[in-house]
Amino acid sequence: MITSNKNFAIETKNLNLWYGTFQALFDVNLQIKEGQITSLIGPSGCGKSTLLRSINRINERLGYVRIDGDIEVFNKNVYDADVALVQLRKQVGMVFQRPNPLPGSIRENVLYGHKLHKPGKITRHQQDEIVEKALSQVLLWDKVKDHLNRPASGLSLEEQQKLCIARLLPVQPKILLMDEPCSALDPAGTAAVEELIWELRGEYTILIVTHNMAQARRASEECIFMLMGEVVEHSLTSELFVTPQSTKTADYIEGRYG
């Protein structure tokens, strides 16, 4: 099991969550280490996306969600009254299943978040720096540097997804939540985005939901297996796939259900 002195970026304590009367999460206790990539696996409907979406409180929009227990991000319960949603989401960015570039050019997409949080004017030169830095970090710069003013929707899905990650970076988040970021991509695109996620390790704490077990195995350091709203197993990825502690985990990773 996990023994390390690293700080925890995300910690949930007895987290229960209901959609109306349906309980989606049962007593989830998790500790996600800072600067690591942690993957969340499990069959459809096991609550992994729900868990992910409750960390930056994007779930709340649904209105009928009820939560009991704590979700602490850097030791602060994000459901405390004094937490500003806007600040929380700035620190905890999210990448979606389908790339969702904003209508506008590649350049505008990268600068959008920055503009939101730093309303003052910045020079063209500063803007260029931000754009180049963000796009370089997502390994997209060389490909798009000559047509930054083209519409973002013209990029391939893989490039769009990279752009969606790049868009988060100028805001300087600490945590990136990724909800099946590769499921809309072809194998080559998946490999490219995985490579990118791996590159971002260390600088950002990454929590990634995936259906793809090979991906969890390749691209994460720790792995959490969930089933029916409960955490079944949380261990180093290398251990979870080789010597699963629970027979449920073993059955799942061997493809007996899910």
Next chain:
Amino acid sequence: MNSEMFIESDLNRTNKRTQALYRTLFIIMTLLLILPVVIILGTLVYKGGGIISIDFLFTDPINGMTEGGIFPALVGTLWLVSVALLISVPLGVAAAIYLSEYAADNWFTRIINLAIINLAGVPSIVHALFGVGAFVIFFGFGTSILAASLTLAIMTLPVVIVSTRESLQSVPYAFREACWNMGATRWQTIRRVVLPNAVSGILTGIILEVSRTAGETAPIMFTGAAFFLPYLPQGVFDQTMALSLHLFVVATQVPNVPDALPYGVALVLIGLVLLMNSISIAFRMHLRGKKKW
């Protein structure tokens, strides 16, 4: 394998005939639909086209409205439509933004929606009487452009709200999620992403409103439009002539009107609406061309 596997069978032929029959039927229905438009426009141009001239547009009616032009009515309609738009567009767009972007789906919102639908169903003559009671008498605006435009605005508000809300909802939800997840507030999201992408749809609603406002007669009859007024309004508290009422008057209320006159007035009214529509459509196409998705 036999060589006839790709040859048309009897069943194929029957199906093909049926399909052709339905296709023809639908084409005929569509043609029937545009027939009235063609006939109306054709008749108006044929019977009233001759009377249209610069003088007709820009002089006052004379001799008990049997001769002369329609200038005061033309200007009056422009006044009424502009003031009505100034009132209903901000109001309607704001309400639509609230309903689409902020309101939760609860009983209160449902009541508001129901009210909007019902407002759209109220006959225009009822709006007219409401206008008299509320704006002319209660608020003391008298019979004036303001009272008439307010009445028109209330009548067309549901159109603006419904069409604006629909165009806001047609902006993909993913765009909003993307913004919120960068820490954008609701308003930043609306201002920078939702509105710019919904603007062409919003304009469509406004175009519809313009057409309706310019043509309405009942709501302005008792609230601000005058039977005959040979001078131009100086402000929103004046009465005014209006094309739609003028058409009604010369067609039914005044003796010895030459045949071509009502047709000419109707032609100008339609022309005015078409002109305003085409300006908005051109603007809309321009905006849509800038859209990047």
